[in-house]
Amino acid sequence: MTSDPQKPIEVAIIEDNQALGESLQRVVESIPNARCIGVWGTAEEGLKKIDAFRPAIVLMDINLPGMSGIEATALLKRHLPEILVIIVTVHREHEKIFDALKAGACGYLIKRSRAADVRQAIMDVYAGGAPMSAEIARRVVEAFHQNAAKAGAETETVVLSQRETAVAKLIAEGLANKEIADRLGISTETVRGHLKNIYEKLHVRSRTEAAVKYLDSVRSRNVFP
Missing domain, CATH: 1.10.10.10 (Winged helix-like DNA-binding domain superfamily/Winged helix DNA-binding domain)
Known part of the structure; x- marks a missing residue:
């Protein structure tokens, strides 16, 4: 496939907190050449849409009702390994972050991160980086x-x-x-x-x-x- 510089970076969001999901959507849409294809509150619903739309990046809440973000990440990477997953989590969930990264997530964002940090993490992952702390990476x-x-x-x-x-x-x-x-x-x-x-x-x-x-x-x- 030939690279299209005009094609926007498509981002999907799975987040059960509606206010946070909408906030993340606004951040995504503030990035030049990026667009949010949708926000879903459960992994079950989100995975169906992601399979249809095939976005480049998924922002995945780690704690979801029903299927967890870790389980969803593993399933997504098993069937669509080219899709990049950024875990969205709270502070001090090191074990869960670790499990999510082992499941195939590229990196993680802490809830309450500044909009600038969210934008940077998305661009870093799209460029091939992996936003995570040195401790978790080790x-x-x-x-x-x-x-x-x-x-x-x-x-x-x-x-x-x-x-x-x-x-x-x-x-x-x-x-x-x-x-x-x-x-x-x-x-x-x-x-x-x-x-x-x-x-x-x-x-x-x-x-x-x-x-x-x-x-x-x-x-x-x-x-x-």
Whole structure:
């Protein structure tokens, strides 16, 4: 697919607090070249609409009635791994934030964040970043390393194409999508396509997990260009 610079960044919001949902919608629509495709109060309702509209980003409340934001994130990343999820949470929910990131969320926002911080997080995630604290990031990386170590000899051989290998290497170096595109001389849309393939081949749901699994696989010679 060819990248269209005129295409707006489409954002969906799943938030059961109506006032907060409307506030987030206003923030999204204040971003140049972005639009909110809808606000839904439950994961069950929101996931149906997201499957139909396929937005680029979802702002997901972590505490929802019925299916939780963590469960919804895992389900969404399993079926639509290219969609980026930002968890919206309250302070000191470190365990839930950690679980959401393991489920595939790209980062998180604290409720009561300033509008400028919300806008920056959305743009950072769209560019390939991952807004999260150093403490949470460290715990996620450690968990993925532990999981890789437990897998041990059961790790399967994964074949990445030469271009996918180059993209995975740059992800592991911490580069954002725009930086990867510039480095490789390709469009950001093409980078996203390679990311989708990498996620599927490595059986992961987030950039952090992809980077760690790629590095572990390279060390054990289970990834080949």
